[in-house]
Amino acid sequence: MLHNLSLENILFLDIETVPEFRNYSEMSEEKKLLWAEKSKYQRKDDYSPEEFYERAGIWSEFGKIICISAGFFSLKNGSRNFRITSFKGAEEKLLSEFTALLEKHFYQPHHLLCAHNGKEFDFPYIARRMLIHNMKLPSKLNLFGKKPWEVPHLDTLELWKFGDYKHFTSLKLLTNVLGIPSPKEDIDGSMVREVYYEKEDLNRIVEYCERDVVAIAQVILRLRQESLLREDEITSID
Structure with a gap:
């Protein structure tokens, strides 16, 4: 079935998230109690709610999206181009801009969204926010x-599982075993909060997010047993 899909009908995407607030102390007392309850099974007795707050970005109720990068194929006259764009900054604004992209270009029944672990993370996170x-x-x-x-969702993690629901493979590992250049050249997900709040370098995060989108598209190409994208086939658009 994957070979029957038109690449032009797929929107590849990735999101980057951080805790909603820079510091635990900025939360209301009610929200602190809710955070303690929500995170207790992950924290166990190893961390206090405050110590664990730097990981809050993975929960949509306690985090926020700071970047959505999206890419799509343009296939014309035998040539192939992968165009990539990003929405960044204030969450409500970037969500509105991303919605506009979907409603203008990717709203037909045959259009699909594709992400790595998207069904468990990216898609529900965006919807909840x-x-x-x-x-x-x-x-x-x-x-x-x-x-x-x-x-209307594709998930490269799900495709790689082949029905094995207990198996998790990171995008970094999957690109490695499939012979795809690693997208984790500069930072990884564990560093996003620090780069955003401490170093205040959103553009660095955007570049990281865009590399992940390219990597997801490359995984789909490999699963279809097609040639990987070359650097000259990838175009960033504002």
């Missing part, structure tokens, strides 16, 4: 009432 901002969900993220085979 939109609802927190009281935004209308675009059709590609509104799954209410949809049957599993109607969900």
Whole structure:
């Protein structure tokens, strides 16, 4: 089935998230109690809620999106081009801009969203943050009432599992075993909070996010047993 999909109908994406606040102390007392309850199974007795707060970005209720990068193929006259763009900064603004992209270019029934571990992380995270901002969900993220085979999402982690639900493979490992250049050249996910809040270098995070999007597209190409993208086939657009 993967070989039957048109690459031009797939929007590849990745998100970067951080804790909603720079410091634990900025949360309300009620939110601190909720955070302690939410994180207790992960923290166990090893960390206090305050010590563990630097990891809050992985929960949509306690984190926020600071970047969404998206890429898509343009196939014309036998040539292949992968175009990539990013939405960054204030969360509500970037979510509105991302929604506009979906509603203008990727809203048809045959269009698909693709991410690595997207079904467990990226897609639900985006949808939850939109609802927190009281935004209308675009059709590609509104799954209410949809049957599993109607969900317009591809997940490279799920494709690699081949039905093995206990198996997790990071994007870094998957690119390694498939012979794809690693996207983790500068930073990795564990460093995003520090780069955002301490070093205040959002552009560095955007570049990292865009490399992940390219890597996800490369994984799909390898799973289709097609040639990988060359550097001259990748174009960044504003």
